[in-house]
Amino acid sequence: MRKILLGITIGMVVVLGFFGLSKNRTGEAGKERFPLEDFSILQANDRNGGLGFLMVNQSYKNYEFKKEYPWYLWVDIEVREKNANGHPTSNEATHLNNLEDEIDAELKKVCGRHYLGRTTFEGTRELLYYVDDPEKANAVLQKLASNPNSIRQFQFKIEEDKEWSKVAYLFQQD
Secondary structure, three states, rough: OOOHHHHHHHHHHHHHHHHHHHHHOOOOHHOEOOOOOOOOEEEEEEOOOEEEEEEEHHHHHOOOOOOOOEEEEEEEEEEEOOOOOOOEHHHHHHHHHHHEEEEEHHHHOOOEEEEEEEEEOOOEEHHHEEEHHHHHHHHHHHHHOOOOOOOOOOEEEEEEEOOOHHHHHHHOOO
């Protein structure tokens, strides 16, 4: 009898867990709240005519759930080791990518976050997100930014942008 009850309990947990995950991933009519990643790497010029690179998740071009994630989160990381064009050296890119992974993992633990991509222009790397809980995102980033042992120091800003207008330029590139 215990084996049967245990089997039923485990089965219910698995079924409920499946529906819980489905609920978090999809919205109405099965549309994806967290779409599959589809990154493009684009080139652009900065205000001074310098070359920059944008890594953009094209899955968000016509994203339908913007209003559920109305908080624009911008993280600015200084590039320390630069090549002749002002872009990160290979070693610096490793440091920047590691910090980016750390920031993303910590945000993922506390809030719904959508990583739209990053820009790299002369001397700076910017990470672009939209989140559903600005207070939790702020707390995590304050903690990471104040860590004296961090790979790189960074600044960040969170502001409301229900229409995602601050990143519209990412999807207008040819």
